[in-house]
Structures are given as C-alpha cells and as structure tokens.
Amino acid sequence: MTAIAEPLPSFSGRDDRGFFVRGAIIMAVTVAAGFTFNLAAGRSSFGAPLLIHAHAITFMGWVTIYLTQNILVAKGNFALHRRLGWLAACWVGLMLVLGCAVTIFDIRAARVPFFFRPAQFLVFDPLTLFAFAGLTYAAIAMRRRTDWHRRLHFCAMSMMMGPAFGRLLPSPLLAPWAWEAAFAACLIFPLAGIVLDIRRGGKAHPAWLLGLAVTFGVLIGTEAITYSPAATALYNAVAAGSTGAAVAPLAFGHPPGAKPAPR
Incomplete structure (x- = not known):
C-alpha cells in the first residue's frame, strides 16, 4: 500500500507547485475577463433568472476553490487544503445539478447562443x-499520488474554461466552429504542462495523456452524438411544450432580436 501511494520515480522530488499556482491564477483571470467582457458588452445582465445567478455563483465558487487550493499547497498549508478538499468534492455535485438545470432551461427558453447548434449545446454542455x-x-x-492529483485537477479545470474562451473569442464570427474553437483554446493549459514535463524530465507524465484522452473523448462524443437521431429525439423531448420547441435542433439561430430559425 505504501508503494501505491508514492509518485512515479521519474517525477518524484520535483516541485511543480509554482506552475500549478500560476496556471490557476491565469485560469481565474481568464474566467473573470470573459464574464466581465460579456457583461460590459450587454450580452448578460444582473436581471437574469435566479437559476442563472445560482449557476454563476456556484461555478465561480469552483474557480475560487481551485485557486485557493493551489495557493494553500504552495504555502505548505496541507491541513486546510485537505479540509477544503472535502468541500470541493461536494461542490462538484452541486455543479452537476445546476449545470444540467441551466442547460435545460436555456434549451426550453430558446436562449442557446446563436452561434451554437441547439442540439450540440444540449450535448456538449453536460458531456463536458x-x-x-x-x-x-x-x-x-x-x-496520495501528488503528481497525478495535481495534473488531473489541472486537466479538469481546463475543461471548464470553454465558456470563458467562448466569451473572449469572436464566437459569432467563428460559426459553425465556435464551440470547437473554444475547445481548442482550452488545450493550451494541459499542453503547457506537457511541455514543462518534457523540458524538465524528457517525457510527459501519463496523467496528461489521460486528461487529454478524456478531453478529446468529449470532442468526439459531442460530434458523434450531435448529428445522430438520438440527439434530435433528446432535444425534442427536452424542448417539448416550450419556446425552444420552435427552434430547429441543428439550425443556427439568429442574432439577438431576430426570430428563431423555423423548424
């Protein structure tokens, strides 16, 4: 059991805390910039429904938790880091519930950004x-395997950067590849970790490969499911009896103020 708890020999003794703290700071700043820009551009407002506010607070809370956890480790406060970790584990469950709830709300209210296909939005949001x-x-x-622990958390956090990049990139001009562009931007973070590992030790830690495999699994799964009859059936079931039922699941919408695409 002791051997299982030890890091891989080729990565033992390596202090990567600085990299992960800097990465967490850059992620937090990117998220804040994305949502601040969206608010300044008038694409969001504080008049949104309560569910949207709860979702925003919960997901921004995760960014805060992730940044705090990395800072605690850098400062050597492992006791508080472990206690906060249990809160984080529960917090993820809340994110799952609210994330799926907001996706359904957006579909039914026909609030899907016009540069996404509604069925694609319904697939990639919960899948991610x-x-x-x-x-x-x-x-x-x-x-207990610090080398794996840090890198898997980092890969997971990078997957949550899509909405921030979607707001910073000129997404309306990138359709029909707006989601794929935001996806590609998220890869910057794990790829930076791979480069660092290779420069320091000559090879990438396998945790990066696992993280990338899961990330690309989301990409492949989203593309495969979106254009399948299953996605259309799911969209019709979710949107039934709502404003979203008038929106074609695979058609891009119109900019704000225009009528939705007819079915």
Missing part, C-alpha cells in the same frame, strides 16, 4: 461537465 467531474473525482481518489 460530467467529464470534468470524472477527472476531478479521479484526482481526489489519487490524492
């Missing part, structure tokens, strides 16, 4: 969220 949760819980399960 559950992949994030899987990587996060895997990181928690491997908390």
